[in-house]
Amino acid sequence: MSKNPQRFTITAALPYTNGPIHIGHLAGVYVPADIYSRFLRMQGHDVAFVCGSDEHGVPITIKAKKEGVTPQDVVDKYNGIIKKSFEDFGVSFDNYSRTSGKTHHDTASAFFKKMYEDGKFIEETTKQLYDEKAQQFLADRFVTGTCPKCGNEEAYGDQCESCGTSLNATDLINPKSAITGAVPTLKNTKHWFLPLDQYEDWLKEWILKGHKADWKSNVYGQVKSWIDDGLRARAVTRDLEWGIPVPVEGGDGKVLYVWFDAPIGYISSTKEWAEREGKNWEPYWKDENTKLVHFIGKDNIVFHCIIFPVMLKAHGDFILPENVPANEFLNLEGKKLSTSKNWAVWLHEYLEDFPDQQDVLRYVLTANAPETKDNDFTWKDFQARNNNELVAIFGNFINRVIVLTNKYYNGVVPEPGEYSEVDEKTIAELKAYPSVIASSIERYRFREAQGELMNLARLGNKYLADEEPWKLIKTDEERTKTIMYVALQIASALSIISEPFLPFTSAKLKKMLNQSDENSDNTPDWDIIGTREALIPPGQQIGKAELLFSKIEDEQIQKQLDKLEATKTANAMEDQRAEPQKEIATFEDFTKMDLRVGTIIEADKMPKTKKLMVLKVDTGLDKRTVVSGIAEHFKAEEIIGKKVTVLVNLAPRKLRGVESEGMILMTENADGKLVFVNPDEDGVKSGTTIN
Ligand SMILES: [Zn+2]
Numbered sequence: 001m002s003k004n005p006q007r008f009t010i011t012a013a014l015p016y017t018n019g020p021i022h023i024g025h026l027a028g029v030y031v032p033a034d035i036y037s038r039f040l041r042m043q044g045h046d047v048a049f050v051c052g053s054d055e056h057g058v059p060i061t062i063k064a065k066k067e068g069v070t071p072q073d074v075v076d077k078y079n080g081i082i083k084k085s086f087e088d089f090g091v092s093f094d095n096y097s098r099t100s101g102k103t104h105h106d107t108a109s110a111f112f113k114k115m116y117e118d119g120k121f122i123e124e125t126t127k128q129l130y131d132e133k134a135q136q137f138l139a140d141r142f143v144t145g146t147c148p149k150c151g152n153e154e155a156y157g158d159q160c161e162s163c164g165t166s167l168n169a170t171d172l173i174n175p176k177s178a179i180t181g182a183v184p185t186l187k188n189t190k191h192w193f194l195p196l197d198q199y200e201d202w203l204k205e206w207i208l209k210g211h212k213a214d215w216k217s218n219v220y221g222q223v224k225s226w227i228d229d230g231l232r233a234r235a236v237t238r239d240l241e242w243g244i245p246v247p248v249e250g251g252d253g254k255v256l257y258v259w260f261d262a263p264i265g266y267i268s269s270t271k272e273w274a275e276r277e278g279k280n281w282e283p284y285w286k287d288e289n290t291k292l293v294h295f296i297g298k299d300n301i302v303f304h305c306i307i308f309p310v311m312l313k314a315h316g317d318f319i320l321p322e323n324v325p326a327n328e329f330l331n332l333e334g335k336k337l338s339t340s341k342n343w344a345v346w347l348h349e350y351l352e353d354f355p356d357q358q359d360v361l362r363y364v365l366t367a368n369a370p371e372t373k374d375n376d377f378t379w380k381d382f383q384a385r386n387n388n389e390l391v392a393i394f395g396n397f398i399n400r401v402i403v404l405t406n407k408y409y410n411g412v413v414p415e416p417g418e419y420s421e422v423d424e425k426t427i428a429e430l431k432a433y434p435s436v437i438a439s440s441i442e443r444y445r446f447r448e449a450q451g452e453l454m455n456l457a458r459l460g461n462k463y464l465a466d467e468e469p470w471k472l473i474k475t476d477e478e479r480t481k482t483i484m485y486v487a488l489q490i491a492s493a494l495s496i497i498s499e500p501f502l503p504f505t506s507a508k509l510k511k512m513l514n515q516s517d518e519n520s521d522n523t524p525d526w527d528i529i530g531t532r533e534a535l536i537p538p539g540q541q542i543g544k545a546e547l548l549f550s551k552i553e554d555e556q557i558q559k560q561l562d563k564l565e566a567t568k569t570a571n572a573m574e575d576q577r578a579e580p581q582k583e584i585a586t587f588e589d590f591t592k593m594d595l596r597v598g599t600i601i602e603a604d605k606m607p608k609t610k611k612l613m614v615l616k617v618d619t620g621l622d623k624r625t626v627v628s629g630i631a632e633h634f635k636a637e638e639i640i641g642k643k644v645t646v647l648v649n650l651a652p653r654k655l656r657g658v659e660s661e662g663m664i665l666m667t668e669n670a671d672g673k674l675v676f677v678n679p680d681e682d683g684v685k686s687g688t689t690i691n
Contacts, residue, residue: 007214140258293322391549
């Protein structure tokens with residue numbers, strides 16, 4: 001037990017209830033949060049590990065509309081699936097709540113009301129995007145358009161997923177309604193804004209100065225760039241029906257912005273847990289000695305490092321997060337995981353194909369965790385790590401120890417004799433592992449920590465391979481006893497230290513060694529490994545060997561690869577399906593478009609953007625600047641001199657400060673690569689009209 005038990009509130013990002021969860025969620029948030037929480041409990045700390053389903057917001061209402069059901073139907077369905085996946089994978093939440101529940105509605109409502117009464121919001125009537133056809137205001141995911149920062153043409157009204165910038169819907173260039181496709185108009189509506197700009201100095205002091213050393217560099221860097229860019233007031237209410245009603249005068253027909261209510265869900269979930277356990281929830285959120293840690297993916301950094309802390313600070317009485325160890329993204333076979341494109345390994349499907357092999361997935365996801373950069377999950381790597389590490393090292397060592405102990409001593413731990421030099425060294429190494437692994441976990445380096453766990457199994461495996469008790473038993477029974485005793489100590493240590501990482505394996509192993517939790521008197525804890533002489537004492541009866549891990553065959557992997565290949569084919573067919581014909585245009589409409597043949601004479605990638613390229617085009621009329629989103633598909637040198645089709649009388653618009661005077665016509669091939677619509681016949685001159 002830890003000498004200084006502390007109170008921890010650990011939160012894991014609330015999963016959004018418009019679909020099941022996949023390996024990316026598990027790797028990015030839930031496995032690391034679970035390792036951390038399980039470790040802290042083993043150290044004797046007081047831990048509240050909370051989560052719940054995030055059930056409000058626009059995407060759920062869009063999905064409900066599409067499926068012809070109510071938003072409540074959508075969230076009920078996925079809340080069930082998600083909750084079961086967490087249970088199946090051993091994620092040890094103390095409470096899993098839902099934001100559509102009463103406790104949460106009351107808590108979030110009261111939170112808003114107090115901030116309102118304390119004058120923490122700015123009340124403003126502003127023009128918001130409105131869809132005349134749907135008779136509805138458009139915000140968040142109801143509207144898409146071009147990101148003013150990076151030029152991504154599919155940015156949402158609250159965030160650009162390409163560059164991570166948080167946006168207001170009115171920031172989008174060429175906004176379009178996601179409901180009807182209509183171009184929105186502007187209409188007056190009243191909302192409440194959180195003046196983030198007023199907290200800039202405080203955020204600089206608290207994060208940029210206060211957490212420079214202890215926050216992960218990917219998190220700190222993102223936060224710094226947002227603060228350096230300058231923060232703006234953000235609306236925390238929406239014109240929407242689905243959500244938590246705005247509980248103040250003038251709030252009719254409006255709800256709290258989903259990103260305002262969701263993080264309060266951590267508090268609601270803690271309340272539910274405390275009530276059930278007969279505890280007081282308040283110290284977990286208000287006592288300065290409590291350590292609050294948020295586990296999230298990198299797309300949530302702005303909300304957990306800027307917006308939620310500002311809310312907590314503005315509300316008063318609450319503690320702030322001590323750390324926000326956000327992970328980067330996990331890719332699948334080299335491509336970005338995508339729920340809508342079904343490019344994912346769904347947890348409930350994984351268990352159908354690999355029953356009882358939860359720990360294998362937990363292991364591989366931690367071994368490959370995107371802790372500091374995006375990382376890739378491949379099925380070949382999954383197979384290799386299972387077969388070469390879990391089976392060949394961990395499983396093999398344990399199997400030998402248990403089988404030989406049963407064979408030689410009827411399963412009774414033998415009395416050791418004098419230690420040899422190798423024994424002394426092996427035991428000393430063993431005793432050093434718990435503190436090494438603890439130190440990695442405390443610094444949120446779960447990958448490194450799990451690597452050390454496997455090194456401990458390697459130590460055992462090598463010890464047995466070098467000492468060869470199966471040969472020695474014929475010539476030196478006394479020495480064999482000592483070897484088996486030492487090996488059993490390593491097995492016992494593995495059963496304990498593996499618990500945060502491989503909880504199912506740990507439980508099986510403890511049972512085999514007769515050190516199960518029910519038998520807690522003889523279950524050594526984490527720190528005792530480093531100090532106590534015998535982890536498993538001579539004379540203790542152990543059980544029979546059970547298989548911990550089994551080999552994964554090529555056919556099983558091929559089946560998964562085939563599944564992904566089928567998804568690829570289905571997506572390609574979907575992409576190739578022609579879009580429906582647009583509304584009829586008159587001949588006059590068409591003749592308004594002045595299309596010309598142009599020649600690209602200069603091309604430069606726009607700095608700090610992924611997609612944009614600044615082109616100088618000879619249109620025959622003049623040489624003008626056109627900004628085009630082609631930088632991911634072409635290098636400057638391959639397009640200079642190219643003949644292109646230019647719409648020359650398109651109203652000029654500014655993209656990242658550069659005025660674009662026209663548009664180059666593009667289409668795309670089956671692989672999604674852009675191609676020019678080009679008049680490449682010899683002798684066609686720049687400036688020639690196209691009609
Ligand atoms: Zn962007």
